Amino acid sequence: MEALAAVLGDPALAFPLRLSLRIAVATLCLHATLGVALGWALSKRRWPGRSLLDIAVTLPMVFPPIVLGFGLLMLLGRHGLGGWIETGFGAGLIFSEAGVLLASVLVGLPLVVKPVEAAIAALPANLAEAARTLGHGEIPIFARVILPNVAGALGAGLLMATARSLGEVGVTLMLGGNILGRTNTISLEIYNAVTVGEFRRALVLSAALGLFSTLVLIVLRRRAPAP
Amino acid sequence: MEALAAVLGDPALAFPLRLSLRIAVATLCLHATLGVALGWALSKRRWPGRSLLDIAVTLPMVFPPIVLGFGLLMLLGRHGLGGWIETGFGAGLIFSEAGVLLASVLVGLPLVVKPVEAAIAALPANLAEAARTLGHGEIPIFARVILPNVAGALGAGLLMATARSLGEVGVTLMLGGNILGRTNTISLEIYNAVTVGEFRRALVLSAALGLFSTLVLIVLRRRAPAP
Amino acid sequence: MPTAAPLDVTLETRLSGPEGPFTLDVGLKAMAGEFLVLTGPSGAGKTTLLRLIAGLARPGRGRVAMAGQVWCDTARGIDLPVRARSLGFVFQDYALFPNMTAAGQIGFALHDLPRRARRDRVAELLDLAGLSGLATAFPAQLSGGQRQRLALVRALARQPKLLLLDEPLSALDPDTRARLQDQLRRLHDLFGATTLMTSHETAEARRLADRVLRLEAGRLGAAPPPPPSLRLVRV
Amino acid sequence: MPTAAPLDVTLETRLSGPEGPFTLDVGLKAMAGEFLVLTGPSGAGKTTLLRLIAGLARPGRGRVAMAGQVWCDTARGIDLPVRARSLGFVFQDYALFPNMTAAGQIGFALHDLPRRARRDRVAELLDLAGLSGLATAFPAQLSGGQRQRLALVRALARQPKLLLLDEPLSALDPDTRARLQDQLRRLHDLFGATTLMTSHETAEARRLADRVLRLEAGRLGAAPPPPPSLRLVRV
């Protein structure tokens, strides 16, 4: 009880919590747009580059997060594209919140893309056909006919992706740096507590993350009823 | 080139590769059965305990793998259920291949359950009804009508889950122990290489894992065409 | 030749139609082997009544008995599972399995038969539906009429005691329709299955039925004489 | 009053039927505002022909022109997108959007109209289909006939130059059927839309059509006299 109060009262916790929330919201938006777009593109059979895109989306999952993070660091670090990005945009990814966001989006993305792709492929073809005969182009058809009818799969995908992104540490650690007060998400704080051997702190923080996530998951489940 | 030959010729690699393959196959079987069963159970609206099961399946994703692993270690270790399990079954989970398998199954499971659940919920209800009027019970209906018509979603789920399980290190590390020649999967070998600064070795191993996984993913994509 | 005991139905259930909610309140008896056709305006509750009898929907209250067996009795808490009711059902939208070939769908209904007998019977039924050349076609590759014929023979396959047909002939061309009408009547007479069919075709209803009933706003009545609009038809 | 120029179709495409593959090989001209009904046995290619004209399927080779505009010409590589073709289509299995209410489906077709005009027109069309009380119902809550009526008014909503109807009346009860037949004919006469409809009902075909065509095994011919089976009907 006392330990709980001590840990939760910790002012150093406010930052990781706010950071995680910010990242979670931004990730959700990016997943919803990117995931839907890629899922739609992949559900169209036979176009050049489809298999390549498919593998590019899924393959990152097979690498241990920390390894993926290391790979991205090499790619986006100053010896890689990083210098170029920094000159172009005036800011780098490494050690920044942008790096944390990139990590979060990347690890969750396939979990949105794949279910959406499968659900679109399973829709009866004549719904889109009917909409075409009603004078609609492909984009309104997608937005108003395809998408609402795969809401169940999209909801499931966003739920999984949000959960996965909340728990991400490996890539975040490498790209963001796990820097106190700058890029340490709540998950990284728990990770740090465990690796330092502060198990009590880890437990209390985990309970807090669990509670917070349960709320997020419940909200996501509500928002996406089966059509 | 030389580095490649040196790393791949490493006899210490044969074991992790074989272990990972063994675990991947066992995981795929368990995911296919457990994932389908849970997805089906969750697709039935309104039964007591449904929300609880839903959260129990998804919540583990929000914790950093290493933290989840630590939690499970406490639960299943000697201070928890571990002693009891060992007396009952004659063998423990901790530091054994069974622990690696548990980790692998656990992290991938929601990725099968959720898409399958969403796909079943989206099927027209009268397919099952028609099968019922043809004299079938719920199990054959599930096996021969429901399941084949959600093959797309199941395929997508198994693909994601297999990818995720292949890349798992956090839980595996804690439960399996990351013991050389006993519980070190190929992913853990890469993880180990990164954490001791052997980046060249990590790169070569990653290339090998990437190639191997691409093959697995291609096979999984073939096996699950849209119905 | 087996004989079927009568169908005895008393059901009450709330529905919502275009003019607001109404109650489906039906008492219905059929003689052993009778062929009943149910007509009535769209939205009257015909499909719902068939679903309630089959056990696909649960009634507010009531009782369904067939061939001396109680299928459902809300007062006594009896509710036999659908699969234990000896019935065949043709759905208005066919409900074919997207994952099975035409032959597969029929074979799926004949799961009790040994393999060889099943294969022969499937071939026979496909032939009856004029689908012999399409045994390996999936529903998505069939035309509308082909689908409906397939649904019909699938429901007939198990030779059920009660046959429930929700507008089984509406999308067929006249030749096939006449052929299947005859076939339907012949099968019915041969096996003595009590049959309850919905139809919008008054002429068809009169041709096939032993008795025509009219369902209107949830209540049953005898069928009126052919409506004026039909008299205008130039044949 | 707008007038529509004629429909001119020449198409050739391979299909596979119950007796093996055959070729759909059709030359078809319709006068401005003509009402054509296409009959023929199940699997003859009626649905396929409508889909080819609408641009929902690509022909092996051929040409489709409507009101002076070339919609498709394989020789010249012309293939207008479906949305650019002024047509309405009623699908044999309705193709209603599961996620939209009855009113929503019609409003979706009227996307060009300003909001207020759209609302009025939706109400008008729902009334025409006898669905006023079900404006907020989703397809899953509608009966079979209600669904088909909804699909019909949805296709009519945009007042297309060409109306393609794949058995639009088959699942309706006689009263509604007669009412919609009349309405269909009236709308057709009013707006002069060239109409191509498939039907199994020879009587209906003769009543509605300016001309009845028969498609058999992929080839067109004039409709024969009513088949003997229909003469047996006791009215």
Add this chain to the structure above:
Amino acid sequence: EDLVIGAGAGYRRPMAEAVAAWKAQSGDSVGEVYGNMGQVLGQARESGKMAMVCGDRAVLAKAEGLRFDRFLPLGTGKLVVAFRKGESLQDPAELAAERIAKVGIPDAKSAIYGKAGRQYLDRSGLAAKVDPKLVTVATVPQVTAYLISGDVDAGFLNITDAIGAGADLGGWVAVDPGLYPPIEISCGVLDASAEGFAAFLTTPAAQKILQHYGL
């Protein structure tokens, strides 16, 4: 039950070689677990299956819930300042130089080399100039990674990590051991089954291996 020993990831190379030598000599099978000290200690406590854990003495001594029979000294850890490719330092004091913009250091709480680096900066009087350039990350391997990617110009490492990264770094210079508290590397024995291997570690053959890796 097989013998399982654990060690901090930074000591993997010497330990693994020593274990291999012991296996060859004794024919025993030994399970080796390497990783973050906090993680290895947690595993040792919860599994009850580790007979020995090697790492920084101070960390071992503080470990909750573990009772060590005895400690066996292995040697002392050495702190180095490593620099990225394209950079060159002759002396750790050059960290204060203008051209060094970012300096990586592991978190003092989670890594003993972070603590040592902190001490060095304070005692050498470099703190005032270097502190603003510090990028504090969680682990030693992270510092190595950023050196390789070029995102820090220099950083504090364990010598074994610096040796491991080899040619991917620009190079490294040792820090004067007088300027940070000695890092005592020990093995804590938890179970008598480890005594055979423990005894082997004190033999000249084992000592030679350890010294080769800078211990």
